[in-house]
Amino acid sequence: MAEKTVLGDGNWYLPKTAVVKKTVDEAPGVKTLSLAFQDPRQQAFSFEPGQFVEVSVFGVGEAAISISSPPDQRETFDISVKKAGAVSKAVHELKKGGFVGVRGPFGTGYPVKEWSGKNIVLVAGGIGIAPMRSLLKQLLDERHKYGRIQLFYGARSPDDFVFKKELAAWEKKCEVLKTIDKTCTGWKGCVGVVTQYIDEKRVSAENAVAAMCGPPAMMHYAAEQLEKTGFSEGNIFVSVERMMHCGKGKCGHCMVNHKYVCRNGSVMADFEAVKLKD
Amino acid sequence: MHSLKKTRLMEFLGTLRARHAVAAPVKRNGVRSFELISDETELDLSGLPEYSAKKFFFPPRELLYGYKVTAKGVEITPAAPPEEELVVFGMRPCDVKAVEVTDRFFLEYGARDPYYAARRKKITVVGIYSAKKGEHFYCDMLGNTFAEGADLILWDAGKHFLVESKTAKGEKLAATARRLLEPTKEKPEPIDCPVNFDRGAVRELPEDDPLWKELGDKCLDCGACTTVCPTCTCFDIVDEPALDGKSGARYRVWASCTTDDFTRVAGGYVFRKDEAARARFRTLHKFDYTTRQYGLISCTGCGRCSRECLTKVAMVDAAIRAGIRKNNAKKNAAGKKPAD
Ligand code: SF4
Numbered sequence: 091m092a093e094k095t096v097l098g099d100g101n102w103y104l105p106k107t108a109v110v111k112k113t114v115d116e117a118p119g120v121k122t123l124s125l126a127f128q129d130p131r132q133q134a135f136s137f138e139p140g141q142f143v144e145v146s147v148f149g150v151g152e153a154a155i156s157i158s159s160p161p162d163q164r165e166t167f168d169i170s171v172k173k174a175g176a177v178s179k180a181v182h183e184l185k186k187g188g189f190v191g192v193r194g195p196f197g198t199g200y201p202v203k204e205w206s207g208k209n210i211v212l213v214a215g216g217i218g219i220a221p222m223r224s225l226l227k228q229l230l231d232e233r234h235k236y237g238r239i240q241l242f243y244g245a246r247s248p249d250d251f252v253f254k255k256e257l258a259a260w261e262k263k264c265e266v267l268k269t270i271d272k273t274c275t276g277w278k279g280c281v282g283v284v285t286q287y288i289d290e291k292r293v294s295a296e297n298a299v300a301a302m303c304g305p306p307a308m309m310h311y312a313a314e315q316l317e318k319t320g321f322s323e324g325n326i327f328v329s330v331e332r333m334m335h336c337g338k339g340k341c342g343h344c345m346v347n348h349k350y351v352c353r354n355g356s357v358m359a360d361f362e363a364v365k366l367k368d
Numbered sequence: 369m370h371s372l373k374k375t376r377l378m379e380f381l382g383t384l385r386a387r388h389a390v391a392a393p394v395k396r397n398g399v400r401s402f403e404l405i406s407d408e409t410e411l412d413l414s415g416l417p418e419y420s421a422k423k424f425f426f427p428p429r430e431l432l433y434g435y436k437v438t439a440k441g442v443e444i445t446p447a448a449p450p451e452e453e454l455v456v457f458g459m460r461p462c463d464v465k466a467v468e469v470t471d472r473f474f475l476e477y478g479a480r481d482p483y484y485a486a487r488r489k490k491i492t493v494v495g496i497y498s499a500k501k502g503e504h505f506y507c508d509m510l511g512n513t514f515a516e517g518a519d520l521i522l523w524d525a526g527k528h529f530l531v532e533s534k535t536a537k538g539e540k541l542a543a544t545a546r547r548l549l550e551p552t553k554e555k556p557e558p559i560d561c562p563v564n565f566d567r568g569a570v571r572e573l574p575e576d577d578p579l580w581k582e583l584g585d586k587c588l589d590c591g592a593c594t595t596v597c598p599t600c601t602c603f604d605i606v607d608e609p610a611l612d613g614k615s616g617a618r619y620r621v622w623a624s625c626t627t628d629d630f631t632r633v634a635g636g637y638v639f640r641k642d643e644a645a646r647a648r649f650r651t652l653h654k655f656d657y658t659t660r661q662y663g664l665i666s667c668t669g670c671g672r673c674s675r676e677c678l679t680k681v682a683m684v685d686a687a688i689r690a691g692i693r694k695n696n697a698k699k700n701a702a703g704k705k706p707a708d
Pocket residue numbers: 586587588589590591592593594626673676677678679680681
């Protein structure tokens with residue numbers, strides 16, 4: 091084999107060009123971008139809900155971002171990005187027709203295939219709704235396969251809910267509990283941290299699995315609450331956030347104990363993710 | 369096995385240098401390190417070099433690819449793989465052990481790293497061992513016996529070296545200096561370096577053990593320890609844009625787990641917030657995590673991290689002490705057991 095191929099083909103550090111096909115303003119500081127690979131040969135791109143890609147804005151850097159569209163959405167895939175670091179800010183500046191680099195998909199997804207016939211509890215906080223959208227849309231596309239589906243979704247204020255239009259559609263097909271941090275005029279939903287609503291009255295661990303994504307503190311308490319209602323290790327799946335550079339277990343930034351979140355996660359079984367101490 | 373007269377070592381090195389680039393321990397400005405040499409007499413085997421040969425396997429700043437954003441898309445030009453063969457000469461057992469660790473990590477455990485692989489393919493490792501005790505730090509305690517990683521070994525046998533080829537690469541290299549080598553039936557004394565402390569003991573220390581705080585309180589977050597460590601491999605990926613704003617290059621540069629930036633995510637949250645947690649992470653990474661990941665302790669015992677540390681944060685020492693304590697406790701317990 092020619093030497094050149096070592097650093098060319100099969101080199102997973104190299105991003106592929108993707109074109110921004112559409113942008114949607116979702117909430118203050120949150121945008122969804124629909125992307126398509128420029129080279130049609132990469133259209134076979136397949137992934138599972140919960141997996142992430144490394145998105146490059148050249149000159150600024152790369153960031154790990156969850157895919158927010160379901161796997162069965164063809165031609166384009168979505169990322170939903172909250173303005174936080176330099177890369178996400180640069181992503182927000184992109185217009186239709188702009189270019190980004192994409193590597194991946196990386197990590198593990200939610201093991202949806204094993205969930206037929208089960209009741210499903212989803213917990214999302216803030217921008218943690220992004221991978222949940224990928225997951226929920228896939229579940230709802232095959233709604234008949236599953237039992238009860240519940241989404242617990244917390245945001246700072248009504249305005250901060252991402253995917254507002256879609257939420258209305260989801261509410262018709264599954265149970266959605268929305269909660270905001272502090273009450274405000276016109277709000278009829280729940281108030282307070284999302285985890286307080288995960289209790290025996292509302293959820294049952296019977297034949298159920300739970301999936302969640304949100305800030306570390308939320309996940310910690312959500313896992314605790316779920317345990318109280320009878321969920322246990324192995325049926326809680328957590329999408330873990332960590333600093334990531336390489337995406338494939340080499341740069342070391344995402345290590346938690348002896349695991350790499352980018353490789354052994356980012357979807358991990360409960361106890362590992364929330365409780366693995368490093 | 370061959371023998372090489374010590375008086376002909378320079379000639380041997382010269383022969384290697386005639387065909388390959390050679391990196392070897394030299395002393396420059398009072399500091400010993402592995403450098404490319406153009407003069408054999410610069411060789412300094414007086415002790416373990418303060419700086420290891422890591423940079424030849426995994427450069428501090430390595431080009432991944434260049435990029436150029438045009439109206440049509442983004443052109444990516446991957447870094448050219450190294451073309452020249454390189455001999456890294458004079459690596460002691462602990463540094464060879466480090467090569468075994470980084471090989472295992474970059475080439476076998478999980479994804480293969482294409483950049484490390486391309487570089488490594490061109491490198492031939494020549495180990496050297498002298499039983500004379502010098503500044504060996506902890507490395508006598510960590511079982512560094514040239515198990516893997518070296519292609520050719522020079523065993524100090526008094527007036528001569530015994531030259532042992534361990535791999536086809538080593539064989540080939542020795543062949544280039546055949547005229548200086550004589551076949552021999554003599555065998556080198558095996559390295560006597562058993563691991564006689566409980567390597568996992570440090571893992572059992574609770575998270576709030578005062579040891580971690582003690583180490584953390586002293587740490588300045590400077591990253592010197594991870595820089596000099598021959599098995600620390602963490603890195604950042606960074607962009608260097610050109611002035612035109614459209615093109616540039618992406619590099620990987622060494623990073624240090626002892627800084628709070630290391631786990632800071634966009635938005636500001638830091639996962640390993642205090643120095644104690646980071647000192648614990650680095651220690652356990654060496655003595656516990658990698659044994660679980662790929663079966664090797666990733667501390668070679670070279671002692672560089674403790675020596676280079678301004679405030680003498682002795683993480684490795686702590687792990688070894690914990691291990692010795694546990695072994696002793698076990699022995700005592702066994703000794704006290706009443707005979708039945
Ligand atoms: S342990 Fe020492 S060398 Fe390492 S970061 Fe802390 S102060 Fe620096």
